[in-house]
Amino acid sequence: MAIAGVSTLALLLPAFAVAATISAPAPASAKASSVTILSSVTPRTVTDPDRVSVELGARFSSSVDGKVSAIRFYKGPQNTGPHPVTLWSGAGKKLSSAVMEPSKESKSGWLTVSLSSPVAIKKGQNYVASYVAPHGAYSADEQGLSKAKTHGPLTIPSAGGVYAYGNGGRFPTNTYKNSNYYVDVVFTPGSGTATPTPVTAPKPTTAPTTAPTTAPTTAPTGTPSTAPTTAPTTAPTTAPTGTPTTAPAGASSVPGTLNLPRIPWEGGSAYWKQFPKANAAGWSDPSFFPIVAWYDGMSTNAEAQYDKKVGINTYIGMDASTPYSLFKDNNQFWIGGKLNSSFTDSSTNWVGNFLDDEVDGRFTPAEGRKHLQALVDASKGNGRFNYANFTQMVMSGDMNQADAQAYVNNYTDAVSLDMYWYTVPFCSWTPFRQNYITPVTQANCRTASSYGKTMASLRKQDAADGKLQSPWQFVELMNGGPGGGPFTANVTPAQLKGSVMDSIINEARGLVYFNQSLSGPCQSSNIIRQSQVTPSFCGNAQVAAATQVNAQIRALAPVLNTQSYKYSFGTGLDTMLKTYNGAAYIFAMVDGNSSPGGRTFQLPADIKASSVQVVDENRTISVDAKGKFTDSFPSESSYHIYKIG
Known part of the structure; x- marks a missing residue:
């Protein structure tokens, strides 16, 4: 240069x-x-x-x-x-x-x-x-x-x-x-544009006795003679200058596309079009959002329908005798191998290949890569996407970053990692050990924000190769164990919903529920099924909470399957901004560096509103003339979804 x-x-x-x-x-x-x-x-x-x-x-x-x-x-x-x-x-x-x-x-x-x-x-x-x-x-x-x-x-x-x-x-x-x-x-x-103001040349003499009567102007400096002005903060419009700067009372204005940068993504629902089985099964429909049960057995249509009411639409881990007809008849989906002879190459609801779980914790990096590559080679050309789950090591400094990024990027089309912040001992360790690429402080370790930071770390690793896939988040329905180890806690219903929403806010494109409880007083090998058959089951409140937040995700799937905007609404907030069908949607929680309480939101210049609707809360909040509104977040797991337009 x-x-x-x-x-x-x-x-x-x-x-x-x-x-x-x-x-x-x-x-x-x-x-x-x-x-x-x-x-x-x-x-x-x-x-x-x-x-x-x-x-x-x-x-x-x-x-x-x-x-x-x-x-x-x-x-x-x-x-x-x-x-x-x-x-x-x-x-x-x-x-x-x-x-x-x-x-x-x-x-x-x-x-x-x-x-x-x-x-x-x-x-x-x-x-x-x-x-x-x-x-x-x-x-x-x-x-x-x-x-x-x-x-x-x-x-x-x-x-x-x-x-x-x-x-x-x-x-x-x-x-x-x-x-x-x-x-x-x-x-x-231009011709002569760099030339000083022309002057009459003095007649040549053997030795001039006087200097030219006019000195040349300042020579070009290579920089502007006046400093560049500041660019306008908004694009010019054809509207009259008297146009109100805020919307009339009760009205709102949301352009189809906001004049803001976008969050990089894999493509939303359109991402699944490249996988013939998932596309044929309807995964590329904007109304679909993957919600997965980890090791959940079903043997009847009634069980499949109960799972659907909870919000589950996909399974990983199932008894080998499970007939394909249960998936097909109930419009549920399977990620895994061929369970039995009822599964064929034409089984549309068999959408993905499950490569393996926690390979990074069971193999050396070289052996793990070899193992995963063999699994990828074995499934090549079957029209299904590849999925694998890893441990928290792929987002920590404990693993060589090249090895961590190779695990995340080289074998899968959908990827997740598991770290159960609310219910494993890690957050209580003394001294506390912060070793994650998205820092987590001990003061805010056991909060919903840590699940969002998990997603941020996974997405950072995924972006290392310049290509993006579908990042999924693991959330515990009860606790993350470990089996036979010390019991820390069961996730509360509010915490469960908060961990899901903070994952969504940080661009999770799918959810996987850990459907087992391996320690503590409320243990189960299949939490969802036990909630169906045991009226007094100790995990019923958690399953009910999952049902509620999953219903919100299903209802908002067309919104979630649009590309988010990069925008900060204010300090102490963790937010996601999307537009869909003439409306703006703001998903909001407190961030992982501050305490619960009141927060002030500043709307982008493109959005004009006198009030915002709080989704599923039957209330509205006034917006002032400067485009600001305030709301309260009573706990670290509290979240609100705002709709404008």
């Missing part, structure tokens, strides 16, 4: 030198060459996992007058077109636009899209060059513009990468973590 920069500047030096040393305009042959800012640099992140249409751009300015003839951007192989480009004034006025026919685009690399005619720009003024990535998958590097980038007379200021979600045509003003979206211009300094 530095060598390329010197090279281009060297081309400009003859023109600048002539302009500075003679009074007459430079001859046409000395006209400056075209200049770009980013040259041939390659992004570190060629393909961002975001798959939503977005306009991406860069603010820039020039220290000399000149013309922009084209806009260029870096295209990764998955960034499919068409890609309209636009040149804007700093105030959001569209100056020119163009689009390259997709058939003429190269598969990847820098693309240059010529404008219909060059656009004159003024020195010291601010402009924005942008392009539309209609399907996301754009190139972006966080902190890529933590410092300004200057090349010749052009400068992209610090934090000059901008974006605006939507289908294009919206002036991009939002910034995120100084990201560089690799948008650039082709600029030609």
